[in-house]
Amino acid sequence: MPKPYQVQDKYFQLAKDKGYRARSAFKLLEIQEKFRLLKPGQTIVDLGAAPGSFLQIIAEIVGQRGRVFGVDLQVIDPFDEPNVKTLVADIFDKDQVMDILKASGFEKVDGVTSDLAPKTSGIKDLDTGLSAELTDQAFYLSTLLLKQGGFFVGKIFEGSEFQKVLKRVKGRFREVKVFKPDSSRDRSYETYIVALGFLGDRIKT
Ligand SMILES: C[S@@+](CC[C@H](N)C(=O)[O-])C[C@H]1O[C@@H](n2cnc3c(N)ncnc32)[C@H](O)[C@@H]1O
Numbered sequence: 001m002p003k004p005y006q007v008q009d010k011y012f013q014l015a016k017d018k019g020y021r022a023r024s025a026f027k028l029l030e031i032q033e034k035f036r037l038l039k040p041g042q043t044i045v046d047l048g049a050a051p052g053s054f055l056q057i058i059a060e061i062v063g064q065r066g067r068v069f070g071v072d073l074q075v076i077d078p079f080d081e082p083n084v085k086t087l088v089a090d091i092f093d094k095d096q097v098m099d100i101l102k103a104s105g106f107e108k109v110d111g112v113t114s115d116l117a118p119k120t121s122g123i124k125d126l127d128t129g130l131s132a133e134l135t136d137q138a139f140y141l142s143t144l145l146l147k148q149g150g151f152f153v154g155k156i157f158e159g160s161e162f163q164k165v166l167k168r169v170k171g172r173f174r175e176v177k178v179f180k181p182d183s184s185r186d187r188s189y190e191t192y193i194v195a196l197g198f199l200g201d202r203i204k205t
Pocket of ligand 1: 022024047048049050051052053054055071072073074089091092115116117118119
């Protein structure tokens with residue numbers, strides 16, 4: 001049986017104590033501990049970035065030589081760091097997202113992270129379907145944004161579309177793993193696709 005959902009769980013309190021804007025911070029920290037994707041000096045785009053805890057972690061690791069761009073439907077409270085930029089946009093509006101990123105000099109990037117999530121209804125098929133659409137779009141944007149060799153990390157709720165999205169991602173990256181951080185709630189279907197070594201224009205069959 002899944003554990004009952006506790007709104008103020010251990011990670012919620014830990015995030016508060018450590019000054020992170022959301023408990024999601026711990027998911028990215030676990031992904032980073034396992035895969036060591038983020039490095040000083042990198043340029044990263046974070047999709048579904050509000051309120052900004054992924055951005056906090058990324059900004060800390062890439063440092064002053066690196067740059068981070070967060071995109072969300074919601075306004076993200078500004079950061080003090082000058083190398084963190086944010087944009088209010090719908091990720092399905094590809095032209096708007098790409099134009100603004102390009103205008104800000106984010107033409108080719110080292111990594112794309114996505115913690116995008118739909119507003120959940122509690123209806124599993126609906127929620128997992130919407131999550132798969134978001135992750136598929138994040139993956140598509142990553143193929144436009146990434147340098148060859150770059151990485152993509154995308155949250156997805158496991159459901160009937162999961163394998164299809166995973167297969168598409170596998171076609172464009174050297175190595176693809178599925179990773180569920182401990183800090184993802186036990187009751188949740190959420191997991192992360194971690195894709196390494198973007199192949200550029202090559203497509204694996
Ligand atoms: C779980 S939250 C992200 C938390 C964030 N990673 C952090 O660490 O603070 C998911 C976000 O996805 C955003 N989102 C959902 N659909 C979106 C869309 N179509 N375009 C842009 N953002 C979207 C939501 O507004 C929400 O802020």
